[in-house]
Amino acid sequence: MSLPGDEVLGVNGICKRFGGVEALHDADLTVSRGEVHAILGENGAGKSTLVKIIAGVFRPDEGEIRLDGQVFRAMTPQGVRELGISVVYQELSLIPELSVAHNLVLTRLPKRAGLISLRKAYVIAAEALEGLALGYIDPRAPVSSLPLDQQQMLEIAKATMTRPKILILDEATSSLGGAEVGRLFDLVRTLRDEGTTVVVITHRMHEVWELADAMTILRDGATVGRYDVHKISQHEAVNLMAGRDVRAIFPEKRHGSANEVALKLSQVRLRANQEPWALDFRQGEILGLGGLEGQGQREFLSWVYGIGPGFGTLTRGDAQLRIHGPADALAQGIVLIPEDRKIEGLHLDLPVRWNLAMATLGERSRLGVIHMRAEREFALAAIGQMAIKVGSPFQPASALSGGTQQKVVLGKFMARHPSVLLFVDAMRGIDVQTKFGFYGMLRDLARSGASCVLYSSDTEELVGLCDRIAVFSDGAPVRVLEGSEITLDSVVAASFAVGG
Amino acid sequence: MSSLPHVPSGVDVSFQRPKFIWQRSYTAAVLAVLLLVLDVNQSNGHFSTIQALGISNEALPLALVAVGETFVILTNGIDLSVGSIVTLANVTVAVLAGHGLAGFGIVLAIAMGAAAGLVNGLIVCYARIAPLIATLATSSIIVGIALYILPYPGGSTIPGWLSSWTAGTIGSIPVSTIWLALAVVAGWIVLRRTKFGVNLQALGGNEASSWSAGIRVMRVRTLAYVAAGVCSALAGIALAGLTQSGDPTIGAVYLLNAVAAVIVGGTSLSGGVGTIVGSIYGAIVLSLVASVLFVAGLSTNLQFIVTGVIVIGALLVHSLQSKRGARIVRRARPTSEPRGDS
Amino acid sequence: MSRQRRSYLRPVEVAGPYALVALALIGGGLAIPGFLSLSHLSSMSGVAAYLGIIAIGQTLVLLLGGIDLSVPYLINLSAVLLVGFQVANFSGPSDFALVLVIGLGLGLVNGLGVALLDISPLVMTLGMNSILQGIAVIYTGGSPQGFPPAFVTTLATGTGAGIPYVVLLWVALIVLVTLVLVFSRFGRSIYSVGSNRTASALCGLPVKRTIIAAYAISGLSCALGGILLVGYQGSAYIGMGDNYLLPSVAIVVIGGTSLAGGKGSYIQTVAGALLITVLQSALVTINVNQAGQDVLYGVVILLMAYFNQVAVSREGGGSKAWLRGLHGLGGWLEPVGRRGDVVAPIPEPVREPVPRATGE
Secondary structure (H helix, E strand, C coil): CCCCCCEEEEEEEEEEEECCEEEEEEEEEEEECCCEEEEEECCCCCHHHHHHHHCCCECCCEEEEEECCEEECCCCHHHHHHCCEEEECCCECCCCCCEHHHHHHCCCCCEECCEECHHHHHHHHHHHHHHCCCCCCCCCCEHHHCCHHHHHHHHHHHHHCCCCCEEEEECHHHHCCHHHHHHHHHHHHHHHHCCCEEEEECCCHHHHHHHCCEEEEEECCEEEEEEEHHHCCHHHHHHHHHCCCHHHHCCCCCCCCCCCEEEEEEEEECCCCCCCEEEEEECCCEEEEECCCCCCHHHHHHHHHCCCCCEEEEEECCEEECCCCHHHHHHCCEEEECCCHHHHHCCCCCEHHHHHHCCCHHHHEECCEECHHHHHHHHHHHHHHCCCCCCCCCCEHHHCCHHHHHHHHHHHHHCCCCCEEEEECCCCCCCHHHHHHHHHHHHHHHHCCCEEEEECCCHHHHHHHCCEEEEEECCEEEEEEEHHHCCHHHHHHHHHCCCC | CCCCCCCCCCCCCCCCCCCCCCCHHHHHHHHHHHHHHHHHHHHHCCCCHHHHHCCHHHHHHHHHHHHHHHHHHHCCCCCCCHHHHHHHHHHHHHHHHHCCCHHHHHHHHHHHHHHHHHHHHHHHHHCCCCHHHHHHHHHHHHHHHHHHHCCCCECCCCCHHHHHHHHCEECCEEHHHHHHHHHHHHHHHHHHHCHHHHHHHHHHHCHHHHHHCCCCHHHHHHHHHHHHHHHHHHHHHHHHHHHCCECCCCCHHHHHHHHHHHHHCCCCCCCCCCCHHHHHHHHHHHHHHHHHHHHCCCCCCHHHHHHHHHHHHHHHHHHHHHHHHCCCCCECCCCCCCCCCC | CCCCCCCCCCHHHHHHHHHHHHHHHHHHHHHCCCCCCHHHHHHHHHHHHHHHHHHHHHHHHHHCCCCCCCHHHHHHHHHHHHHHHHHCCCCHHHHHHHHHHHHHHHHHHHHHHHHCCCCCHHHHHHHHHHHHHHHHHHHHCCCCCCCCCHHHHHHHHCEECCEEHHHHHHHHHHHHHHHHHHHEHHHHHHHHHHHCHHHHHHCCCCHHHHHHHHHHHHHHHHHHHHHHHHHHHCCCCCCCCHHHHHHHHHHHHHHCCCCCCCCCCHHHHHHHHHHHHHHHHHHHHCCCCHHHHHHHHHHHHHHHHHHHHHHCCCCCCCCHHHHHHHHHHHHHCCHHHCCCCECCCCCCCCCCCCCCCCCC
């Protein structure tokens, strides 16, 4: 453990419950003045909740928060901002139809004779942008006209404009491409040199070691400890985050390379002006799509499933497949497990039974009428098989926990006995236990001959799980690593390679 | 610790000059001018500004209601009670004018409009009832009250001064044109230059972010409904001056036409995008349709079809424009419920 | 926490509105002599039947999360077409069938606009209403001439064993619609699309076809309603459908169907129709004038909407729910004034608090 220097932000004994679920208990945090402090933890460890409590969005059930030694309580987001703490969340908080300037000065609209002075607003905005080397952004432009990574930088500009004492970045790099990530790192270093304290929440380990001075590790809602970055290794940190030796939990990979091609994708062009490329999905293997965020992994999977734009040919054996939408894909034995299960995967208000049956209604109906008894038996069987914890099949899906919900999504699509499974970051936000169960299930699926294609934002997960990894950059795979080539370093290195 | 490759910092993005952005309200403005020209040209053979302005009398009440409705639609809501508020204001003025209290009647009508809007806003914000249903219910209540005040059309005792303030002329310019121009200016100022206006747009654009920016969302939303109530009341008062009587059924037709005017004007139904000015142009467009058909020698019965086509067409044009222009923003997921998506 | 649920709808959701209907009937029966007489019940059920039949389409469309504002002139146009065809000497039954098909087709146009062109249902149906009005006005020159075929008049006004034929027709339709909603793939699709359009598309459900079909059925049910109306009134006039738009939405909402879609049923709409009819009939009988009726009508809608939303929602059950609604008034001054965890609803990102190891 490292000894904190002059404490600027201190959090002690925070407890927070949501309904029956305890998100945080006894969470502590000590941030020294002028340092870059990282908060690490698995998905669901409580990092975001802790930040939201500090930011005034949630009120803690117990515990205290100290700023410069002063205890503060019952704050609103506005109040916290006025105290000098700025937060940048992963979701954009910009108003798309308003101009850049409007967004930047929204909380402090400059006035002249009672009415808003646009000129002053533009001047303030331009100055703020200039200060962050974002001078190329026109303050008059509507935010919706900017590309996503510029919007994220704008988000950060908004937070740093007020020269906050403490800047908190909650997964702020997730929408940024390679170049922007670099710029953000420079910004963080500049801010630290100027005396701002920066708190960074990320699940990208390499970012922590490159940027941070100290870290706090959370696990299952409690603080494990505070550590000096130079005195702890990544592996030790990962173990502390998981509470166990991590290496043992990935199921054994396949030996040797897969031979049979399940789906051949050729002449693929996801974006305009792209050189066509090709990739195979092979039977019996788990193929990972790696690389930084936003490099085309999601677009690729969307295109294969028929819900996103792109050009290319899909071939199975000799036959060319025409996939214009999910119905076609499903008919061909291809399923997609979506990223956001609440919005894309589940019908939250509908019963679990209906959710499970949703993708296979045709199998249990004749002339358009659903055979209810068959559906009931199907649902009960699925619930048993996947160990879905639910009181009755008619409970709405919203009543289930995150991991159980994901099981329902999986169960729904597994009922189609698919030969190709596409996973869009499906393990995000799942508790550790369930996740490990999924890993085992994925491996079983592969062993039974299916082809699993997995996009995950968690590089360790990819490295531990996949037989092959196609690392994406700028909309196309730049390297395909196989077997022993797959290591954390090699994947990360390939992610940063400039597209050739 | 293995050394990671150094990230080259700052790849320069080319300077972005804003292209000329075709504002949504321009479409309605162009359409309005077009129809205006057609209208007057056909009947005279040459363009007379004075005649063109003659449409103001007809367009004024609709424009006022449309302006009020715009405030509400900008917050991603809808107000179905505007027609009934028009009626309420109208009969209130008529009845009180009959007792010689026209001035008081006007003040009372505006107050009632504001009160109705307040009730709407409170129901929507605090009882959390969907605006569609809430304002549908209040419209029934308000119509009932109006019927109670004036069961049958009547009241020809509207004082002359009210008529000249609404239907009269200054020189050869109709007073209503001046009111319309004032409405345009006032609308622009409120929406673009006041805190309320900017907050309104923010609220409609991204409610969750507005919360975290410290905007008093409930207050802004309620004020929008109050504004709608006041504007509708003003329209009812104007109608009293224009038609010189009170009528408990007068407001009914204004609801659908006002929503149509707002849509033609380019305001998006999901909120955040739109202008007051556009809605006024939209009202002018809709008021001109019957007139243009008449002078073109076509059956005025066609106006309904033309109106319907214009409304649907305008929406298509606007949504095509925004699809081409904007990129998809990954916005914070709203906490408000979805509003009629399919 | 998880009671054993046996079906999609909770019994209270269906029983609630019907209990209110029973209350209204009992109240009316106590206060008004002859209120519960067979002839009065029969006439009330007849009135409710018109409303209920027209609201079949509106129910389906609202279950999808949409709305159909073209109800007034779908009804009106069907009525004038029917009498118009009669004047042109087509045969009764074929006129009937033709008008129904036209209604279906017009509804289909609504559906195409909403599903394929992505036009907001509010705008599409609003515009269509205007267009249909134009067609009706042009076709009839403003004053429709002619009479409905005899068998339609019989259907609309006749009774068998004291029960109006319309009511029998309505009962048959209630059974049909309910069977479809509960047992068919189409019905399941309606609930699914209304609940979550994106997820439904990803599962391969025919989203667009479902939407188009629902609006088409709305056109059909309004056409049937228009035919029956003109059969009842003996002639058609411009504006005869105007009074049916708001009630068609109101009774669906009173019944408990959510405006956002995915939750509700036609059985509930039926209860809404009965409730409104009984209340209005009682008011008319005790000589409350139109003004009073309108006010009461609005108040009932507000109350039912509030209780349906607050009292029967997943989390908020019980007596404290309405308190929570009122407490929001304190929030007028400062967001801090609100009780509860969330001071400002910044939504949770994909990661959410996870149950401790013991729970899962």
